[in-house]
Amino acid sequence: MLHNMVAGERLLLDGATGTELTRRGVDTGLPLWSANALTTETGLNVLRQVHLDYLHAGADVLTTNTFRTHRRALAGPGHGARELTSRAVATAREAVAQFGQRARVAGSVAPLEDCYRPDLVPTDDECRAEHAERITHLVEAGVDLLLIETMNSIREAVIAAQQATSTGRPTWVSLVCDREGRMLSGESVAVAAEMLLPLGVRALGVNCGPAHTLAKPLAELRAICGPDFPLMAYGNIGHADETQGWINTDAVSPESYAQWAHTWPAQIVGGCCGTTPEHIRKLRVDRSQAT
Numbered sequence: 001m002l003h004n005m006v007a008g009e010r011l012l013l014d015g016a017t018g019t020e021l022t023r024r025g026v027d028t029g030l031p032l033w034s035a036n037a038l039t040t041e042t043g044l045n046v047l048r049q050v051h052l053d054y055l056h057a058g059a060d061v062l063t064t065n066t067f068r069t070h071r072r073a074l075a076g077p078g079h080g081a082r083e084l085t086s087r088a089v090a091t092a093r094e095a096v097a098q099f100g101q102r103a104r105v106a107g108s109v110a111p112l113e114d115c116y117r118p119d120l121v122p123t124d125d126e127c128r129a130e131h132a133e134r135i136t137h138l139v140e141a142g143v144d145l146l147l148i149e150t151m152n153s154i155r156e157a158v159i160a161a162q163q164a165t166s167t168g169r170p171t172w173v174s175l176v177c178d179r180e181g182r183m184l185s186g187e188s189v190a191v192a193a194e195m196l197l198p199l200g201v202r203a204l205g206v207n208c209g210p211a212h213t214l215a216k217p218l219a220e221l222r223a224i225c226g227p228d229f230p231l232m233a234y235g236n237i238g239h240a241d242e243t244q245g246w247i248n249t250d251a252v253s254p255e256s257y258a259q260w261a262h263t264w265p266a267q268i269v270g271g272c273c274g275t276t277p278e279h280i281r282k283l284r285v286d287r288s289q290a291t
Contacts, residue, residue, distance in 0.1 A: 010269050014051070063092075089138065115152060153184075178209075180216075189206070204231060252274075
């Protein structure tokens with residue numbers, strides 16, 4: 001997988017899961033958001049089809065629907081974190097088996113609190129214990145790699161990465177930035193990279209920002225990481241909503257999204273909130289034409 005990137009070929013992540021479930025009629029209301037799909041047979045069937053559609057669109061890596069299957073998010077609804085995580089990973093695995101071609105399954109590890117509220121990041125001890133637990137669940141369920149994503153503070157990103165790399169699974173870390181290219185905590189992505197690289201992470205990047213804003217923080221990461229270290233990028237095309245979690249917009253077409261993706265100095269590219277299998281298909285077509 002990394003060999004292809006070193007050789008100059010882009011690796012494709014899938015696109016959004018939560019907003020795609022919303023688009024297909026699954027309840028994604030908070031606090032469970034996309035994890036609602038894991039609680040019913042109908043939801044699991046739709047989730048499996050979403051994964052399959054991304055594989056048919058050309059994704060090399062599926063992201064598990066585990067953004068909110070951790071203890072803190074599930075405390076109110078009362079669902080079991082280990083059970084839902086296991087279902088999410090199994091559903092992704094089933095999609096890969098049904099697809100019949102090789103693909104990797106990445107275990108999604110999100111911030112313990114609101115992705116857009118760095119002021120809510122728990123204490124170090126809480127972060128350490130809760131990330132260790134959810135990462136253990138993902139590894140036990142059989143993910144190929146760990147994707148620590150949408151991290152809004154260096155402190156939580158480092159703690160999660162420490163727990164992930166200690167498992168021996170390849171670990172990728174992605175940060176969420178404002179429109180000026182700084183993490184939502186106000187911290188520099190360059191400083192984040194300097195703290196994350198010594199931990200042995202295999203890739204760094206940015207996600208869940210508007211597609212046209214990702215080039216700047218990626219350039220800063222490239223300056224710190226060097227020319228050959230794998231960077232990743234996956235932007236959004238919608239906006240957050242306090243009730244539903246995310247509102248879909250179709251303001252950015254697959255063609256426009258792919259044009260922005262060409263400006264990203266990244267070897268691993270996919271889509272975040274609002275993107276669809278068609279966005280990934282367009283990225284795959286462009287990659288094939290380039291090679």
